[in-house]
Amino acid sequence: MQNGEETPAATETAKTPQPEEVTKQSFRIKVWRHLETNGLAMFPRPVYNRIPNFKGAQEAAVKLAELDVFKNANTVKVNPDKPQEPVRVLCLEQQKTLYVPVPRLQNGFLNRLVLPEGETGPTAIRKAVSRNGMETYGQPLSIEDSVSLDLVVMGSVAVSKEGYRIGKGRGYGDLEFGLMMHMKAIKPDTLVVTTVHDCQVFDTLPAELFGPHDVPVDIIVTPTQVIETQRMSQRPTGILWHLLSSRRIQQMPVLGQLREIEMLAGRACTLKEEDTDTEERREPRAPRAPRRQRRRTRSHKSHSEGEGNTTEGEDGKPKSRRPGRRRNSHKSASKDGKENDAKEQKPRRPRRPRPVIDFSVKISNISPTTRVRDLKQALTERGVKPQMMTWKGFRGFCYLHFYKSGPQKGEGDNIQAPNMDSVISALSQMCVGGTGEQTNEKPRLLTVEPAPPRTPHANTTEPPAAAAEVITNVALLGH
Missing domain, CATH: 3.30.70.330 (RRM (RNA recognition motif) domain)
Structure with a gap:
């Protein structure tokens, strides 16, 4: 290559499309895009960066309820995402003990959903399994409480018939499973089930994408079929501290509590030095005041300014201005008042030209x-x-x-x-x-x-x- 000219080989290489890198994220984007472009995505939309809600989630939940593993389960843990909401409804309708993780593990670990006494109808159940209802009717459990689960239902973005599971990429499902293993809530015969759309099921996923922290699934339930996986990988035995950063521990207090317990017991809990957690980072936003409160603040400010602009008469009492008349604060009492007014007026900003x-x-x-x-x-x-x-x-x-x-x-x-x-x-x-x-x-x-x-x-x-x-x-x- 001379004088900045590209060789024909370099030009041909630049035109040749490079193969897409095979990662977990590439499979996520493939599934999210397919759901959106084919009219299969449901509220909340868009499904990108979520456990996607899909058309047929209710049918998949009903098919799960027909299995013996669900009928025989007394205690069930279900993730709090929208596509698994029908599963939570069926658990309460069949009077099973239902546990739901705290969203993002920020304010605890598990909540046990308990309906108010006398409220067992469909309306009360649907209210309890909603996002606000899980916080209102949830009884919090700590990692030191005794829990025994018969069935674990997880949400997924992609799964394979080999049992590999890909979540939304923030590690919450895997961390929840590790915490439940510490609590000894997961028994050897506790099965892990996921409900997904048929398009989220792959025959195979690259084994090299998965590590010891990834939770495999035993059964895949779609609106049309039930798949018993081969489960090619082992379950995590607990929290793998060397895969977590100190920032992740600070974001989830329950992890900090568990780490203190483990360290007091003399177990090594060394964190990784570099902060390379794969979960998406978002800058926290300052909370905004409600719209009504902002309006009241503005009206209160205007009222205060109105009171401060009153003048005093000869008797010393405040003298208010007449309504409808504007006082010219820039008017000068001198003979050259007009000249002073012209000097004190601020120049108008030129209007921005409309884009062409x-x-x-x-x-x-x-x-x-x-x-x-x-x-x-x-x-x-x-x-x-x-x-x-x-x-x-x-x-x-x-x-x-x-x-x-x-x-x-x-x-x-x-x-x-x-x-x-x-x-x-x-x-x-x-x-x-x-x-x-x-x-x-x-x-x-x-x-x-x-x-x-x-x-x-x-x-x-x-x-x-x-x-x-x-x-x-x-x-x-x-x-």
């Missing part, structure tokens, strides 16, 4: 049941980030608008806006389907074509209020 649209792309054949966020997700996956979108999905089309070429706000100086050819090429063969709960519609192949440049706020047949509803700022498509 370089080109627009029209997307047609959109299903009436398709949501804006479904299309945004599809655009993000293909690397297309328009600055503005005019959404008329109920009419079967929408427009993507791209600004004039130049550095974009918040991005590097060398990043330029895309051109029309690259956008149309990236969106070719894009399919988005209706994802409503009541539809079985398959994904539609969308039509992508150039559209004449235009300003979204101009030449519209919608009234101003309606036009504001269909103009959607899609800056959130950026990461």
